[in-house]
Amino acid sequence: MSAHSHAAPLQGRARFWSPGALVMAALAVIGFLFVLGRYTGGLGAVSHLSQSHPWGLWIGVDVASGVALAAGGFTTAALAHIFGRHAYEPVVRPALLTALLGYVFVSLALLVDIGRSWAIWKPMVFWNPNSVLFEVAMCVMIYTAVLHAEFLPVVAERFQKGFGASLANRSWPVVAVAELLEGLLAFLNRNLSKVMWLFIIAGVVLSCMHQSGLGSLLLIAPTKMSPLWYTPILPLLFLTSAIAVGFPIVVFENTLVSASFELEDEMDILSRMVRITIVLLGIYGALKIGDVIYRGAWPLIFDGSTQGRAFMVEVLVGVVIPWLMLLFPAVRNHRTPLFIAACLIVGGVVINRINVFLVAYQPPYPVQSYFPSVGEMAITAGFIATLMLAYRFTVYFFPVLSPAGKEAN
Numbered sequence: 170m171s172a173h174s175h176a177a178p179l180q181g182r183a184r185f186w187s188p189g190a191l192v193m194a195a196l197a198v199i200g201f202l203f204v205l206g207r208y209t210g211g212l213g214a215v216s217h218l219s220q221s222h223p224w225g226l227w228i229g230v231d232v233a234s235g236v237a238l239a240a241g242g243f244t245t246a247a248l249a250h251i252f253g254r255h256a257y258e259p260v261v262r263p264a265l266l267t268a269l270l271g272y273v274f275v276s277l278a279l280l281v282d283i284g285r286s287w288a289i290w291k292p293m294v295f296w297n298p299n300s301v302l303f304e305v306a307m308c309v310m311i312y313t314a315v316l317h318a319e320f321l322p323v324v325a326e327r328f329q330k331g332f333g334a335s336l337a338n339r340s341w342p343v344v345a346v347a348e349l350l351e352g353l354l355a356f357l358n359r360n361l362s363k364v365m366w367l368f369i370i371a372g373v374v375l376s377c378m379h380q381s382g383l384g385s386l387l388l389i390a391p392t393k394m395s396p397l398w399y400t401p402i403l404p405l406l407f408l409t410s411a412i413a414v415g416f417p418i419v420v421f422e423n424t425l426v427s428a429s430f431e432l433e434d435e436m437d438i439l440s441r442m443v444r445i446t447i448v449l450l451g452i453y454g455a456l457k458i459g460d461v462i463y464r465g466a467w468p469l470i471f472d473g474s475t476q477g478r479a480f481m482v483e484v485l486v487g488v489v490i491p492w493l494m495l496l497f498p499a500v501r502n503h504r505t506p507l508f509i510a511a512c513l514i515v516g517g518v519v520i521n522r523i524n525v526f527l528v529a530y531q532p533p534y535p536v537q538s539y540f541p542s543v544g545e546m547a548i549t550a551g552f553i554a555t556l557m558l559a560y561r562f563t564v565y566f567f568p569v570l571s572p573a574g575k576e577a578n
Contacts, residue, residue, distance in 0.1 A: 177571070200554065216541075217545065224282070227545060231552055236309070242372070243268065243372050246265065251373065266560060266563055324354060327566070377408060381408040385404045387403060394529045410453050415449075417446055418511070420442070421511045426570065430564075436504060450492050450514065487516060487521065
């Protein structure tokens with residue numbers, strides 16, 4: 170029996186509107202109000218973006234960090250389905266859901282960030298194969314569609330018993346539409362399952378392409394970036410850091426959801442999974458530190474500048490300390506220290522993306538320094554809160570998690 174057969178909606182096992190969910194809803198409403206201000210008053214009404222600082226918090230956190238932290242989807246899918254480690258199946262669906270919601274909200278964040286949001290469709294028609302940004306845009310769009318296809322079996326399983334009972338007293342047009350949807354879901358699920366392996370492989374390939382492509386974007390700005398971060402292997406560093414954070418983000422998400430819904434955490438799976446992270450994070454750390462030493466840029470770390478301190482924090486907090494922590498079985502096998510190590514790795518990747526896109530990047534003729542406005546921070550917080558509410562809604566009504574917890578028993 171597949172581990173997915175144990176997945177079930179949490180509806181009826183826990184209440185949806187917990188205090189944390191109410192806080193998320195409040196942040197989402199505040200963020201939405203600032204989004205309205207952005208579309209009625211323009212970018213200048215809610216942000217500190219300017220000609221010398223055309224990108225800011227939204228690119229560093231909402232887009233670059235969001236894409237990296239969605240890597241749990243393709244890393245767990247590759248582990249379970251391509252490398253045949255089916256023991257990790259119970260964490261594949263939550264990871265795919267995190268990736269799916271992450272890419273959807275990255276797309277929404279781009280609509281807020283770019284000046285002419287109504288032209289976002291143009292890369293699909295007016296191709297420029299020499300542009301890295303074109304490659305990233307196409308890969309993200311196609312991969313988002315692939316994630317929807319990979320998640321379709323969850324939707325089909327949710328409605329496999331049909332709508333009949335819930336629509337018994339409804340009018341015939343409603344019943345007809347419901348039956349049509351039910352048949353369509355069954356047809357898609359039945360036929361997609363035969364070619365799902367193709368979607369899984371495509372998802373891994375597309376993810377590797379655009380994760381490295383995001384790093385390639387800044388290769389055109391060698392004179393505008395600090396040597397601490399500008400390197401020809403920037404695409405490789407973006408790719409390896411995304412792969413390294415794939416399993417820690419699963420630990421992060423699993424721990425939060427288990428605590429929120431009072432479910433038993435899956436420490437047996439998570440402990441084995443982070444042993445792979447030791448190797449992956451070690452490779453990324455060796456590449457990053459070795460690259461700085463090889464290029465002779467390491468003295469800049471200790472010159473007392475903001476860039477030097479930011480680089481030191483990024484490497485120590487996000488790579489060295491969690492890597493050393495994971496070497497100890499006492500950390501890997503216990504919930505709290507493992508969660509702390511996962512938080513450090515996740516935070517380290519976020520710091521890295523902020524450093525690369527904001528701290529390292531210095532325009533040649535800055536009119537004024539950049540610091541995110543209240544509106545930018547509110548919109549970013551609103552997007553994160555909305556994503557968490559959407560995740561909570563999905564696991565509440567769809568079979569994503571295996572509820573082997575207190576309430577389930």
